[in-house]
Structures are given as C-alpha cells and as structure tokens.
Amino acid sequence: MSSPTPADALLLVNMQNSFCAPAGVMYAPFGPALQDIDEIIERCAEVVAFARAAHTPVIYFRQVFQPGYADYGPLEPHVQRLLVARGGLTAGTWDAAIVDGLKPADGDLVVDGNRRDAFYGTSLEILLRSMGVRHLALAGVATNSCVETTARSAAVRDYAVTVLADCTTSRSSGHRRLSLTTMSEYRIAGIATGGPTLFRD
Structure with missing residues (x-):
C-alpha cells in the first residue's frame, strides 16, 4: 500500500559495484546474482x-x-575469506563504490558501515535526527538481508518506514516476497512502489 505522507529522506542500501556489477566480488559469490x-x-x-x-x-x-x-x-568466515582473497568491499576501492547510474550528486549524503544494519555503528541516526526525518523510504539490496535489517532497526527507533518494493531485490524471488510480506504484516514498514506520490514538496 502507498504511504499517505511524503518521505522525509530516501536511503539506498548497498547499491555498490560489489553486489550490483558483474565484476563485483559479491555479485554471485556462492550462487545466483541478485534478480x-x-x-x-x-x-x-x-x-x-x-x-x-x-x-x-x-x-x-x-x-x-x-x-x-x-x-x-x-x-561468515567463508565470506571473509572470499573478500580477503579478492579485496572485496575494501574502503576506497571500485568494488565498494556506488554502482554506475546511481552515483551520489552534490548534496547527497554517504554513510559507511560494516554490518547489515545501516544504523549500527554509523552516523545515520545522527544525520536523520539532525535533518528532522520522521519518515524514511528504503530501497536497495538485498531485500531479505540488509534492507529488512535496516527497516527493523529504523522501526525500533520510531521512524515510519516505507520500503519501495520495485526498488529492491534478492537472490531469490521467494525470499524477496516473504521479506516484503513479513515487513508489511508485522507493521515494520509500509510497502509501496517508487514514484512522485512518495516524494513531493
């Protein structure tokens, strides 16, 4: 369902070369790529x-x-071994950078962290509080991992959350569908499609 109020901020999660580009270390490390x-x-x-x-x-x-x-x-030591062997997701590298087509523009903000939760050990909450954000729109990958983890973390901090269903994916359509259903049914997040109704003055 669509959110009744505009979002105060848009957060894109893990839209990085490592996950999203075929040459990325985490593109398809142990199975299918993100759908x-x-x-x-x-x-x-x-x-x-x-x-x-x-x-x-x-x-x-x-x-x-x-x-x-x-x-x-x-x-996940097997993932760490892969990252070490190929230099994956190392700060400052191509692998860790935002994928082409989504490069940050002047005025956009970038938050770095080393866990699946975009709030954990990062400056994200300070930024949101400083900007007066109450309603956060989420997009990115993977739906059932970092996106859902971040949505739950935002919800327990009393943010209203809307996950943009057409702007997130997983390595499995079943996992994506279950994650979106769980977030909706347990009122963790509203589920909407991206568009001008969510972002307006």
Whole structure:
C-alpha cells in the first residue's frame, strides 16, 4: 500500500559495484546474482530523481571494511575469506563504490558501515535526527538481508518506514516476497512502489 505522507529522506542500501556489477566480488559469490538487478538500478535512479526534484535528502549506505578486515567480525568466515582473497568491499576501492547510474550528486549524503544494519555503528541516526526525518523510504539490496535489517532497526527507533518494493531485490524471488510480506504484516514498514506520490514538496 502507498504511504499517505511524503518521505522525509530516501536511503539506498548497498547499491555498490560489489553486489550490483558483474565484476563485483559479491555479485554471485556462492550462487545466483541478485534478480533483475539492472532493472532495479534503473528504478532506483528514477526514484532518486523524484527525491531530488522534491528536495528530499538522498542518503547512500555503503557496506565497507578497512584494509585487512580487522572490522569484519567472527560471522561468515567463508565470506571473509572470499573478500580477503579478492579485496572485496575494501574502503576506497571500485568494488565498494556506488554502482554506475546511481552515483551520489552534490548534496547527497554517504554513510559507511560494516554490518547489515545501516544504523549500527554509523552516523545515520545522527544525520536523520539532525535533518528532522520522521519518515524514511528504503530501497536497495538485498531485500531479505540488509534492507529488512535496516527497516527493523529504523522501526525500533520510531521512524515510519516505507520500503519501495520495485526498488529492491534478492537472490531469490521467494525470499524477496516473504521479506516484503513479513515487513508489511508485522507493521515494520509500509510497502509501496517508487514514484512522485512518495516524494513531493
């Protein structure tokens, strides 16, 4: 269902070369790539244009790690081994950068973190509070991982959240569908499609 009020900010999660570009380290490391990712990039670009036209802040969250991966943590050691072997998601590299077609413009904001939650250990909440954001629109990848984790984290901080269903995807259509259904039925987030109704002055 569409949100009844405009979003105060747009947050794009993990729209990085590593996940979204065929040469990316995390593009298809252990199975299928993110479904319909080229179309998702195009739809995200359209939504970014709507947000900018409405003077709505656009924020990019990047998952990045320090050289040497001292900040990686103990979980998923097989993923860490892959990242170490190929230099994936290292801060300052092409792999960690925002994918072509969604490059931040002057005035956009970029938040870096090293967990699936865009709030955890980052400046995101300070930015949102400082800008008076109460309603956050979410897009990005993957629906059932970093997007849902960030939506839950925003909800427990008392933000209204709208996930843009046509601007997010997963490696499995079933996982994407279940994630969107769960967020909607448990009132974690409203589910909408990106467009001018969500971003207006």
